Amino acid sequence: MNIIEKILKNHSENIKEVSPGDIITVNVDRAIITDMAALHPEFINNPPLRPFDSDKIAIIFDHFVPPPNIEISNRINKLRKLANLWNIKDFYDSGSSGISHVIAAEKGFLKPGSLIANTDSHTIAVGAFNTIGRGLGTPEIMNIIATGRTWFLVGETIKVNLNGKIKNNTSSKDVFFSIAKATGDIPNNNIEFHGDGIKHLTMDQRSSISTMCAELSAEFSVFPYDNVLKSYMDNINVYDYNPIKPDNNAYYYRTYDIDLGETEPMVALPDRIINNIRPVSEMNKTEINVCIIGSCANGRLSDIKDAAEILHNNRVNKNVRLIVTPASTKIYREALKLGYIDEIAGAGGLVTNPTCGACLGGHMGVVGDTDIVISSTTRNFKGRMGSKDAKIYLASAKTVAISAIKGYISGGLNE
Amino acid sequence: MNNINGKIWLFGDDINTDLMYPQVCYTLNEDEKPFYAMSANRPGWSRMVNRGDIIVAGRNFGTGSSRPAADNIKNLGISCVIAESINGLFLRNSVNSGFLALQAPGITNIVIEGDIVYIDLKNNEIINKSNNKKINFKPLPQFLMDIIDNGGIINILKNKKLLGGPL
Numbered sequence: 325m326n327i328i329e330k331i332l333k334n335h336s337e338n339i340k341e342v343s344p345g346d347i348i349t350v351n352v353d354r355a356i357i358t359d360m361a362a363l364h365p366e367f368i369n370n371p372p373l374r375p376f377d378s379d380k381i382a383i384i385f386d387h388f389v390p391p392p393n394i395e396i397s398n399r400i401n402k403l404r405k406l407a408n409l410w411n412i413k414d415f416y417d418s419g420s421s422g423i424s425h426v427i428a429a430e431k432g433f434l435k436p437g438s439l440i441a442n443t444d445s446h447t448i449a450v451g452a453f454n455t456i457g458r459g460l461g462t463p464e465i466m467n468i469i470a471t472g473r474t475w476f477l478v479g480e481t482i483k484v485n486l487n488g489k490i491k492n493n494t495s496s497k498d499v500f501f502s503i504a505k506a507t508g509d510i511p512n513n514n515i516e517f518h519g520d521g522i523k524h525l526t527m528d529q530r531s532s533i534s535t536m537c538a539e540l541s542a543e544f545s546v547f548p549y550d551n552v553l554k555s556y557m558d559n560i561n562v563y564d565y566n567p568i569k570p571d572n573n574a575y576y577y578r579t580y581d582i583d584l585g586e587t588e589p590m591v592a593l594p595d596r597i598i599n600n601i602r603p604v605s606e607m608n609k610t611e612i613n614v615c616i617i618g619s620c621a622n623g624r625l626s627d628i629k630d631a632a633e634i635l636h637n638n639r640v641n642k643n644v645r646l647i648v649t650p651a652s653t654k655i656y657r658e659a660l661k662l663g664y665i666d667e668i669a670g671a672g673g674l675v676t677n678p679t680c681g682a683c684l685g686g687h688m689g690v691v692g693d694t695d696i697v698i699s700s701t702t703r704n705f706k707g708r709m710g711s712k713d714a715k716i717y718l719a720s721a722k723t724v725a726i727s728a729i730k731g732y733i734s735g736g737l738n739e
Numbered sequence: 740m741n742n743i744n745g746k747i748w749l750f751g752d753d754i755n756t757d758l759m760y761p762q763v764c765y766t767l768n769e770d771e772k773p774f775y776a777m778s779a780n781r782p783g784w785s786r787m788v789n790r791g792d793i794i795v796a797g798r799n800f801g802t803g804s805s806r807p808a809a810d811n812i813k814n815l816g817i818s819c820v821i822a823e824s825i826n827g828l829f830l831r832n833s834v835n836s837g838f839l840a841l842q843a844p845g846i847t848n849i850v851i852e853g854d855i856v857y858i859d860l861k862n863n864e865i866i867n868k869s870n871n872k873k874i875n876f877k878p879l880p881q882f883l884m885d886i887i888d889n890g891g892i893i894n895i896l897k898n899k900k901l902l903g904g905p906l
């Protein structure tokens with residue numbers, strides 16, 4: 325069995341072997357509820373009476389921090405009541421919160437070998453931690469909260485070997501774009517990362533890649549357990565976990581090899597990612613007027629650092645508004661201490677509080693009809709960030725920061 | 740569940756959840772939400788749908804997020820989606836919302852918009868009554884059909900008395 329099949333097997337009862345096509349019932353290690361649950365009428369009107377285990381539930385406010393209107397504010401207040409009613413210890417309200425996938429990593433919920441359920445569709449992000457997880461609809465999460473269990477249809481798994489080292493001007497987002505170019509979308513299938521290049525990837529970089537696998541329509545993604553992950557877990561004092569390696573005869577239905585050294589800065593053109601990726605060098609100075617850095621994929625400390633370094637001694641172009649949204653309170657505070665926020669603000673960028681914000685077009689940078697956006701966020705569906713007429717290009721935080729200075733899509737300050 | 744008969748609306752590949760349930764829906768009244776379905780890719784369509792109509796679409800129908808997109812097209816009156824392939828998360832959400840979504844590779848080759856199709860759930864067969872072409876679909880496992888027959892997971896939880904009252 326491969327890593328994903330083994331983790332699924334370990335969470336089922338009385339099953340010895342898991343293979344593609346099986347439907348299995350599993351016990352979930354942790355269920356995460358975000359503030360979005362408050363927008364599902366059933367959740368507010370008929371919440372589960374009590375959770376299967378309060379200590380295995382986390383409530384994390386992220387999409388609408390702070391609430392942008394009265395309606396959302398009222399609904400989110402009801403979730404506060406629920407956190408109290410259910411006696412939830414792991415409750416992260418504005419002031420301590422951040423994007424659920426990032427908080428889950430910081431708080432040690434993502435123990436290697438575990439299985440996570442979350443209402444949010446980018447839960448596949450947990451794969452960086454040798455953990456599997458899937459975004460699920462609110463009704464299904466209600467079932468998990470009540471029973472601790474759910475089911476999965478086991479998909480085929482593809483193996484992606486990441487070899488070599490990325491170049492200085494490239495980012496993990498560009499690595500993801502290379503993967504997406506190679507695999508196309510893989511609905512209902514899984515993706516496992518292997519290869520000698522992984523040891524050079526930081527947890528931030530792995531997280532960015534696993535998060536973006538949601539855009540391949542993958543079920544699960546997973547990275548192996550290694551020293552980089554071990555030191556991360558050691559640093560947050562989490563030791564009680566059971567990392568999973570694939571069997572020697574693990575089955576993968578396809579294998580792809582990606583040379584990280586060949587990866588160059590890329591962008592996804594508006595409306596979709598699959599079959600819509602171009603090298604930045606071919607963008608012919610496409611003009612943009614909105615630049616967004618943030619999200620669970622690329623609003624991490626390393627992304628804020630990239631932006632701060634690029635903006636050092638530079639100014640945001642007068643035709644551009646740059647909005648930078650750190651992904652968690654911890655990242656925000658570290659960026660403050662390290663001077664990144666001052667650097668960005670000094671260059672004319674706007675730094676918001678940690679939230680999902682502009683990524684889902686909810687608040688903190690909703691875009692208008694004529695806006696042309698380049699963003700380090702996750703999705704560029706029509707209408708994703710506000711107006712359906714806005715054009716959304718996706719890229720790494722580096723490319724977004726450089727473009728903010730230039731006023732057009734660019735991969736290098738000296739171009 | 741009874742067999743289904745309905746007029747089809749044809750959609751392309753990769754119809755995503757944000758098209759079915761745009762951002763504005765989150766805070767609208769329940770009865771207004773369905774009319775925003777597909778407003779970005781097919782303005783005016785939602786007003787032409789009649790109760791019992793069927794959506795036929797290309798591959799990876801329902802790609803995107805966990806938002807209640809299946810509920811929205813169900814509430815618009817759509818009785819079923821038949822697609823070349825259905826996104827995994829959308830399939831789960833459909834089942835849990837008591838809405839039937841079927842995968843029938845080849846379906847888009849045997850229909851044009853406006854055809855009447857008949858879904859024979861016992862024989863796993865879809866028949867285009869307008870041209871008599873037939874195609875098989877992959878049946879859902881019985882325990883998922885049971886969730887649909889119960890009107891979705893919330894009804895099941897309610898029946899088991901696992902849900903409480905309004906917050």
Ligand code: SF4
Pocket residue numbers: 386387423424444446618619620621679680683684701702
């Ligand atoms: S940052 Fe964007 S993709 Fe990530 S959880 Fe928030 S809304 Fe979803």
